Amino acid sequence: xxxxxxxxxxxxxxxxxxxxxxxxxxxxxxxxxxxxxxxxxxxxxxxxxxxxxxxxxxxxxxxxxxxxxxxxxxxxxxxxxxxxxxxxxxxxxxxxxxxxxxxxxxxxxxxxxxxxxxxxxxxxxxxxxxxxxxxxxxxxxxxxxxxxxxxxxxxxxxxxxxxxxxxxxxxx
Amino acid sequence: xxxxxxxxxxxxxxxxxxxxxxxxxxxxxxxxxxxxxxxxxxxxxxxxxxxxxxxxxxxxxxxxxxxxxxxxxxxxxxxxxxxxxxxxxxxxxxxxxxxxxxxxx
Numbered sequence: 001x002x003x004x005x006x007x008x009x010x011x012x013x014x015x016x017x018x019x020x021x022x023x024x025x026x027x028x029x030x031x032x033x034x035x036x037x038x039x040x041x042x043x044x045x046x047x048x049x050x051x052x053x054x055x056x057x058x059x060x061x062x063x064x065x066x067x068x069x070x071x072x073x074x075x076x077x078x079x080x081x082x083x084x085x086x087x088x089x090x091x092x093x094x095x096x097x098x099x100x101x102x103x104x105x106x107x108x109x110x111x112x113x114x115x116x117x118x119x120x121x122x123x124x125x126x127x128x129x130x131x132x133x134x135x136x137x138x139x140x141x142x143x144x145x146x147x148x149x150x151x152x153x154x155x156x157x158x159x160x161x162x163x164x165x166x167x168x169x170x171x172x
Numbered sequence: 173x174x175x176x177x178x179x180x181x182x183x184x185x186x187x188x189x190x191x192x193x194x195x196x197x198x199x200x201x202x203x204x205x206x207x208x209x210x211x212x213x214x215x216x217x218x219x220x221x222x223x224x225x226x227x228x229x230x231x232x233x234x235x236x237x238x239x240x241x242x243x244x245x246x247x248x249x250x251x252x253x254x255x256x257x258x259x260x261x262x263x264x265x266x267x268x269x270x271x272x273x274x275x276x277x
Binding site for chain 1: 175189192207220221227232237246249252259
């Protein structure tokens with residue numbers, strides 16, 4: 001077993017276990033923290049796949065900003081007791097069977113691919129995945145989508161403010 | 173890292189299935205939302221793996237750009253979605269999705 005494979009297996013186990021723990025923990029705060037762990041493991045995987053810029057964005061935006069927002073809302077709404085089951089008790093075994101079936105199917109399709117990561121790092125271009133290379137592409141070829149993204153974020157911000165504004169709502 | 177791309181793609185598939193499982197079995201709206209984030213994340217992992225696999229070609233970096241856009245859209249989605257959850261909680265006093273079943277508010 002090569003070192004690369006060992007590192008990958010370690011990260012895969014960490015991210016999968018963090019995902020499972022996120023699903024099973026009763027306390028929403030633990031779920032958020034397990035998801036942060038999962039994001040950090042995947043960010044390390046990005047780093048190993050020569051995607052330095054995306055790894056940094058993953059840590060700052062996903063594990064940082066977005067998960068803090070989740071944590072803030074969980075704290076705001078207070079601990080919610082969450083029982084599995086509810087009115088649709090038959091849903092749980094069906095969901096587990098379907099999800100495991102999908103997992104096996106996806107794994108079979110992916111593992112039966114014959115092509116691999118055959119390109120050594122030296123065959124990648126200079127600075128592959130660095131902030132400079134991604135940024136150059138982002139601000140030349142993808143400039144219009146980039147600007148549209150800024151409008152999307154503005155709309156989302158206004159939408160969030162309008163939805164949570166309390167004063168002018170009638171009654172409650 | 174020199175391992176077969178199929179391993180990383182399988183991990184992406186496993187994480188995606190876990191996300192689907194979370195959406196199906198949990199009743200807490202916030203946890204369902206986090207499962208959706210898990211699925212977006214696994215799709216990002218597949219994008220990065222394919223970009224690494226197509227390495228030397230100039231097209232490969234577009235995978236990274238696509239992941240960047242997905243992260244930006246996910247941020248917008250989280251802002252609006254959490255605002256919706258807070259509003260539902262304010263009206264219904266619960267975020268259990270089984271108890272939020274009436275359309276007239």
